[in-house]
Amino acid sequence: MLELVDLQIVRQQQPLIAPITASVAAGQILALMGPSGVGKSSLLAYLSGTLTPELEGRGKAVLNGNSLAHLPPEQRHLGLLQQHPLLFPHMTVAENLLFAMPKGGSNQQRYHTAQQHLQDIGLQGLEARLPEQLSGGQQARLALMRTLVAKPAALLLDEPFSKLDKTLRQDMRQLVKDAIEQAHIPAILVTHDEEDAQELASKIIQLQAI
Template identity: 50%
Template structure:
């Protein structure tokens, strides 16, 4: 899949008429731009705007472009963005394999989709877990499944909102390596919000402090 830069051109977000955040940036394929700053400065609001979910009471101007595509004109489901949050929100009514298959593009033979799910599980060290109940997984296992579900949807860019904050230190290091390696391998421009400077250092990309 061809990837392209994610560009935030003179984005200004206001809340009830008061300026909240102003950002301009170009994120290259495989690059991770980190936004840091105290709570309430608008980091997660910016992610929500890029994803197409700007909350009521907020207004935004400027352009969001992924390659030549103007994302602001598209509904969220057509923006081609993968979202990874601090809580790995797996569907409790689906087994692990069902969770992974949910994010995959429609079409293709059932056997092929099952084979792709099994290969994905093997890729994240969870071979044989397709029929497991998500409730039986550890925190690190749930985080890996959530990541792979996003990647199987074949996004063209990634948005990360404090994705490692609820993991213990050992799992945090493991998930940073896994997430950042996949982002670089798949050449996905990525915007990450975090309070943890170690996340920014591990990402190795540009940093904007708000």
């Protein structure tokens, strides 16, 4: 369960959006919609603890009973998926997954698990490739899988499909939806695409600029 209370982004004491209050249950997706430049991405950056210093976030976010305020990003247990897949270019496909997997298990077991995850997203046999050798759709799937194997307690989706073409979009939507239900975690989707929101979200909030 992820609860947002009076969440707001402020620039030089000027609020950018009307405060948001909502709660998202595990397995559900909340969509935040609005025109570009309204501060949607900044909201997710505030939630994940990576807001730029020029902006200030206000309000409270509680994940499974724990307040996220003042925690460094690495202790928030949030997964973030952006339109840029941000796969580490110097690591192979398998290494990108291994990097994200929690500690534990022998090297062989870990590698085996990584291989299975790759099979789930149709990337079997590409373990030793570098990310730049993958197609756009493959990169997007790998980025999603990398976020999931870290076992986040909630997922933040920042326009994750906007760089994909129409058919790929459809596939990725389904993949994301299934993954969130299976992982049974709350998710917040930020988008300006009506279709994304209609198909995925159980609840939609229109952001209003002030």
